[in-house]
Amino acid sequence: GENVEQHPSTLSVQEGDSAVIKCTYSDSASNYFPWYKQELGKGPQLIIDIRSNVGEKKDQRIAVTLNKTAKHFSLHITETQPEDSAVYFCATHGAYKYIFGTGTRLKVLA
Amino acid sequence: KAGVTQTPRYLIKTRGQQVTLSCSPISGHRSVSWYQQTPGQGLQFLFEYFSETQRNKGNFPGRFSGRQFSNSRSEMNVSTLELGDSALYLCASSQGLAGTDTQYFGPGTRLTVL
Numbered sequence: 001g002e003n004v005e006q007h008p009s010t011l012s013v014q015e016g017d018s019a020v021i022k023c024t025y026s027d028s029a030s031n032y033f034p035w036y037k038q039e040l041g042k043g044p045q046l047i048i049d050i051r052s053n054v055g056e057k058k059d060q061r062i063a064v065t066l067n068k069t070a071k072h073f074s075l076h077i078t079e080t081q082p083e084d085s086a087v088y089f090c091a092t093h094g095a096y097k098y099i100f101g102t103g104t105r106l107k108v109l110a
Numbered sequence: 111k112a113g114v115t116q117t118p119r120y121l122i123k124t125r126g127q128q129v130t131l132s133c134s135p136i137s138g139h140r141s142v143s144w145y146q147q148t149p150g151q152g153l154q155f156l157f158e159y160f161s162e163t164q165r166n167k168g169n170f171p172g173r174f175s176g177r178q179f180s181n182s183r184s185e186m187n188v189s190t191l192e193l194g195d196s197a198l199y200l201c202a203s204s205q206g207l208a209g210t211d212t213q214y215f216g217p218g219t220r221l222t223v224l
Binding site for chain 1: 114143152153154155158165166168200202208209212213214215216217218
């Protein structure tokens with residue numbers, strides 16, 4: 001069935017370093033790829049998204065890249081800060097629903 | 111604009127009972143989707159409502175049902191609760207159908223089934 005694989009499951013980086021999270025999907029109909037950040041006790045919050053007609057999108061320290069041929073997309077966070085510590089989820093939307101990755105717990109060490 | 115609100119935030123029930131969760135979308139949003147989040151299964155789609163009609167449904171048993179009112183507020187009902195239904199239930203709203211517009215999540219309702 002349709003699924004989204006997300007790696008790594010945990011990631012620890014030093015403050016100021018970059019963090020990269022990767023997702024691979026199987027549904028060829030996927031055309032929308034959002035990334036969410038979830039902090040403890042809160043719902044997921046959209047941080048960046050990309051549609052299938054775009055290969056890369058950047059918003060300040062956050063960027064997403066998409067390779068539709070290989071069916072994978074990645075989240076890049078530069079100059080990480082302690083407040084970036086959270087669980088990050090990738091997702092795809094294809095025919096009718098969102099499918100989420102399993103999440104990456106990012107820890108930024110001060 | 112106020113964000114997506116969910117009530118109650120926490121709920122404790124026993125097996126066999128039923129529960130109703132409520133979600134108020136962002137003003138002007140017509141789509142409400144429901145998700146179940148557990149450590150083992152992650153975030154899973156339950157169903158989506160748009161203009162009071164269920165548009166899509168995930169792979170959950172018929173014990174999970176929902177509805178949407180004319181003001182776009184939505185409720186989700188789970189009957190005959192099982193231990194495995196313990197989870198964080200999230201709702202999300204968007205102006206148009208999910209996937210066409212940005213989806214905003216509420217804080218969730220934490221359901222514990224004893």
